[in-house]
Amino acid sequence: MKKFAVVGAGAVGCYYGAKLAQSGRDVHFLMRSDLDAVRRKGLRIRSKDGDFHLRRVNAYGSTNEIGASDVVLIALKTTGNSALEKLIPPLLHEQTILVTLQNGLGNEEFLAERFGAQRVLGGLCFVCLNRIAHGVIEHYGHGTLSIGEFNRPPRARTREIVDAFCEAGIDAKLVRNLITERWRKLVWNIPFNGLGIAARANVAEVLADERLHKLARDLMRETIDAAGALGHRIPLSFIEKQIERSWPMGPYRSSSQIDFDEDRAVEVESIWGEPYRQAARAGMSVPRMETIYALIKGLTAKQQSG
Amino acid sequence: MKKFAVVGAGAVGCYYGAKLAQSGRDVHFLMRSDLDAVRRKGLRIRSKDGDFHLRRVNAYGSTNEIGASDVVLIALKTTGNSALEKLIPPLLHEQTILVTLQNGLGNEEFLAERFGAQRVLGGLCFVCLNRIAHGVIEHYGHGTLSIGEFNRPPRARTREIVDAFCEAGIDAKLVRNLITERWRKLVWNIPFNGLGIAARANVAEVLADERLHKLARDLMRETIDAAGALGHRIPLSFIEKQIERSWPMGPYRSSSQIDFDEDRAVEVESIWGEPYRQAARAGMSVPRMETIYALIKGLTAKQQSG
Numbered sequence: 001m002k003k004f005a006v007v008g009a010g011a012v013g014c015y016y017g018a019k020l021a022q023s024g025r026d027v028h029f030l031m032r033s034d035l036d037a038v039r040r041k042g043l044r045i046r047s048k049d050g051d052f053h054l055r056r057v058n059a060y061g062s063t064n065e066i067g068a069s070d071v072v073l074i075a076l077k078t079t080g081n082s083a084l085e086k087l088i089p090p091l092l093h094e095q096t097i098l099v100t101l102q103n104g105l106g107n108e109e110f111l112a113e114r115f116g117a118q119r120v121l122g123g124l125c126f127v128c129l130n131r132i133a134h135g136v137i138e139h140y141g142h143g144t145l146s147i148g149e150f151n152r153p154p155r156a157r158t159r160e161i162v163d164a165f166c167e168a169g170i171d172a173k174l175v176r177n178l179i180t181e182r183w184r185k186l187v188w189n190i191p192f193n194g195l196g197i198a199a200r201a202n203v204a205e206v207l208a209d210e211r212l213h214k215l216a217r218d219l220m221r222e223t224i225d226a227a228g229a230l231g232h233r234i235p236l237s238f239i240e241k242q243i244e245r246s247w248p249m250g251p252y253r254s255s256s257q258i259d260f261d262e263d264r265a266v267e268v269e270s271i272w273g274e275p276y277r278q279a280a281r282a283g284m285s286v287p288r289m290e291t292i293y294a295l296i297k298g299l300t301a302k303q304q305s306g
Numbered sequence: 307m308k309k310f311a312v313v314g315a316g317a318v319g320c321y322y323g324a325k326l327a328q329s330g331r332d333v334h335f336l337m338r339s340d341l342d343a344v345r346r347k348g349l350r351i352r353s354k355d356g357d358f359h360l361r362r363v364n365a366y367g368s369t370n371e372i373g374a375s376d377v378v379l380i381a382l383k384t385t386g387n388s389a390l391e392k393l394i395p396p397l398l399h400e401q402t403i404l405v406t407l408q409n410g411l412g413n414e415e416f417l418a419e420r421f422g423a424q425r426v427l428g429g430l431c432f433v434c435l436n437r438i439a440h441g442v443i444e445h446y447g448h449g450t451l452s453i454g455e456f457n458r459p460p461r462a463r464t465r466e467i468v469d470a471f472c473e474a475g476i477d478a479k480l481v482r483n484l485i486t487e488r489w490r491k492l493v494w495n496i497p498f499n500g501l502g503i504a505a506r507a508n509v510a511e512v513l514a515d516e517r518l519h520k521l522a523r524d525l526m527r528e529t530i531d532a533a534g535a536l537g538h539r540i541p542l543s544f545i546e547k548q549i550e551r552s553w554p555m556g557p558y559r560s561s562s563q564i565d566f567d568e569d570r571a572v573e574v575e576s577i578w579g580e581p582y583r584q585a586a587r588a589g590m591s592v593p594r595m596e597t598i599y600a601l602i603k604g605l606t607a608k609q610q611s612g
Contacts, residue, residue: 066605175437199605200604212601215600287594288593291598294515294520295518298505299505299506
């Protein structure tokens with residue numbers, strides 16, 4: 001695992017890539033709008049863990065220039081997944097592994113179908129980041145990265161990747177059931193990102209409103225039931241834990257709510273569409289999830305067309 | 307039935323009241339913002355059925371000035387129902403009947419609890435109206451008025467009221483099961499007024515969007531099931547009829563959507579809250595109706611507070 005490529009150099013890609021590079025790894029970034037600025041001025045990470053400045057960054061405008069790599073970190077927004085069909089092939093050799101750090105469901109499957117399931121790993125990021133200018137990332141807190149194989153137990157390579165992140169100062173850990181972890185994350189994202197758009201309510205507003213609060217819990221219950229029907233067991237006590245960890249967030253807006261508020265593409269399919277379709281295929285009735293999905297799909301389509 | 311009072315002189319109250327007055331009935335209007343203009347210039351109805359101008363209108367600023375009446379037509383927006391507690395008593399003699407022309411559920415019950423069930427009738431208006439200036443009402447079309455007793459079969463007085471409207475040129479008819487008719491109207495209003503707010507989608511947009519179209523039908527089904535559990539049988543074939551009559555409406559915005567778009571109070575409780583609560587009390591699961599109610603309640607509360 002000598003050469004790392006980062007595809008999708010938004011806040012997540014830049015942050016984890018820069019941390020790896022700073023620890024001495026050979027990291028190559030595919031960049032678009034930030035390319036010139038980063039080539040001239042490098043990457044700056046502002047963080048309560050300590051600011052740092054990566055002066056010399058391997059930044060490119062195409063994956064052809066990067067060429068074959070050992071590990072590809074994919075941090076593209078899921079609304080742009082179709083671009084991966086052309087972006088990934090130049091990065092592949094026989095053993096290249098693809099680690100999707102993207103949100104929601106369906107991303108591992110997307111990569112597996114096109115590039116072979118044996119290559120695919122996934123990571124869940126629990127981190128608060130914001131790109132505040134070209135090449136400048138603000139890190140507000142957290143940083144846990146949970147990494148696992150796609151539908152397989154961990155292997156030696158999984159451990160190796162986790163170790164690489166740990167050596168870079170990231171709180172990385174290995175998970176045995178990656179997709180179960182994705183469903184656990186959705187138990188929070190489906191209601192809170194969803195009501196951020198459908199009810200225009202931040203976390204504190206959802207919790208304080210009697211009906212929205214109940215709706216959030218009911219959506220969590222539907223998500224847990226759907227996960228269970230698909231073989232991912234999550235205890236119902238997880239609902240109360242999610243509510244409790246939400247109170248301290250206060251008027252926090254989810255990334256989806258911010259995307260919507262700022263007229264940017266919302267990751268509708270990976271957060272609501274794919275979970276709904278998987279639940280429906282498993283014969284589960286998830287009427288609230290289906291309703292929220294229909295509303296958000298309609299609202300975002302209207303926004304993007306207007 | 308000599309003396310009519312109209313409480314709530316918006317478009318509906320002015321239109322039906324003016325038609326009755328024009329046919330020679332003794333009609334007295336409670337007015338607020340239109341009072342001065344109507345006293346000076348009368349009421350103008352612009353209609354494809356023929357414009358007319360009611361020059362001398364009995365318009366008052368309080369129900370004390372109107373005094374005891376035989377028939378009180380109530381066309382107040384349901385969000386203002388609490389005002390009826392003070393507005394109605396001055397209009398009552400022993401035989402006064404109260405006819406609520408308001409939207410949704412719960413209005414007959416509200417009047418019955420306060421002024422006695424024996425007085426209460428209700429009417430459903432199928433009419434397109436708009437108040438375009440002080441004392442000026444535009445009538446776009448339709449006008450059917452379905453009138454019935456509250457939880458009782460029709461009586462002689464019911465027929466008398468229907469006849470009064472018919473003599474005034476209104477397409478009025480008598481209904482045997484008023485509350486069943488209210489549920490039938492809600493089969494359309496719950497989804498289409500609801501998605502007008504929650505999805506910002508007009509009738510044509512709901513019909514054209516695969517997921518919103520399905521959601522509209524699913525909401526109709528929940529409404530019909532809830533009505534059935536409460537003893538109001540509506541055949542499932544009614545769903546297809548509602549969809550078919552909606553296509554010709556095109557980009558029609560429901561009154562609730564217009565209210566919401568223009569920052570006016572939305573009749574949330576009578577259209578979604580009361581049907582949801584009645585369904586829940588009857589032990590019915592109506593998850594989509596509950597979700598839409600929670601979202602609209604949250605969205606409108608946020609709007610009115612902001």
